[in-house]
């Protein structure tokens with residue numbers, strides 16, 4: 001179902017006395033792109049685009065976002081349909097293999113994920129090396145990178161079979177690692193995966209079962225967990241995905257690339273925003289404090305976390321589903337009157353009617369309601385970004401696979417607009433003023 005880009009005309013660029021015709025390419029949907037690959041050779045000039053606000057870095061057939069309309073499609077399927085009708089493991093198959101699986105394909109795919117959930121027993125020693133108060137994302141960055149040292153049999157990135165094994169290992173082991181990061185953090189013994197549970201159930205049990213008491217799975221919470229994983233599974237060429245691609249473009253192994261993605265995701269402008277959003281709601285505390293908080297946003301003393309997006313200039317479609325999940329989880333856990341949920345709903349209402357947010361097209365993003373939901377499920381704020389990393393692993397690895405199969409793939413190597421000193425001679429220290 002992947003379509004090769006079509007030539008849709010040319011764009012003429014004139015620089016001084018030089019003129020160059022640049023091809024304009026059309027994908028299957030979305031804005032056309034001007035192909036500038038020959039531009040430097042023809043004109044001696046680069047383009048300048050800090051933050052890549054106008055630059056497509058690759059061809060991709062995985063995920064499509066229309067930020068103005070608030071549309072998110074994975075392999076053509078709308079996110080709200082996937083969130084309400086599919087399962088996370090099915091979405092993993094869709095992202096990795098391009099199609100929803102048949103019943104037998106699903107069975108064998110799910111089985112291979114289930115059969116790879118365990119970690120080498122020696123791997124557990126890595127956790128012991130971290131201080132108890134280490135942020136679980138610090139543990140994730142370190143331990144996921146360390147997987148490279150355990151799977152020499154699947155590190156040949158030019159072998160599609162080995163690439164696929166690494167992809168399955170990462171998707172399968174990430175819940176086990178994330179749950180261990182949590183258990184270590186709270187000082188409880190690790191809980192091993194169980195093959196009779198589905199992906200979300202297994203993860204919840206590895207987080208919340210203790211030796212004295214098994215975890216009773218609430219189907220409403222397991223379904224909400226699965227939906228949260230679907231909502232975060234992939235999101236086109238965001239910062240962490242671009243980091244994974246850039247790391248992979250040099251030929252680095254997939255475990256190292258995913259560790260790089262986790263490091264990038266940690267930042268508060270990206271995956272770290274869910275933690276920051278809940279901290280912000282706690283700080284606001286009650287709806288009466290919202291006007292003061294909004295005044296602080298306008299004075300640029302702080303940002304409204306969980307609002308705004310580089311691509312969405314409309315309601316993030318994931319936020320809509322997440323708000324429904326928050327409702328369901330709060331009802332299932334008897335917290336429907338949760339004061340922070342009331343603050344969040346009121347804050348959203350105030351912001352959506354305020355000129356500052358309207359003129360900048362700032363809407364709630366996926367992180368606005370995810371913290372409330374995860375907190376009601378029993379996760380501490382420090383685990384929120386870990387859950388994002390767990391879910392996004394499939395997107396990262398599917399994008400990495402796509403890059404490895406792309407014949408036009410090159411090492412990523414941006415250029416720069418140099419503003420430093422021009423060439424000058426070295427002056428011995430005794431002669432410097």
Ligand code: CMC
Pocket residue numbers: 235238268269270271273297302303304305306307308309310311360362365366367
């Ligand atoms: N609160 C207040 N003002 C904001 C916010 C916000 N959350 N987001 C953007 N603005 C303002 C910004 O100050 C700027 O105003 P002005 O033009 O007057 O200088 C204008 O809106 C445009 O913002 P920008 O910074 O140029 O937009 P960007 O595309 O570079 O940044 C963003 C996108 C997500 C980094 C930013 O909206 C933000 O920091 N949001 C809060 C953090 C957050 O919720 N991140 C999660 C993103 S979704 C999950 C994920 O994919 O990681």
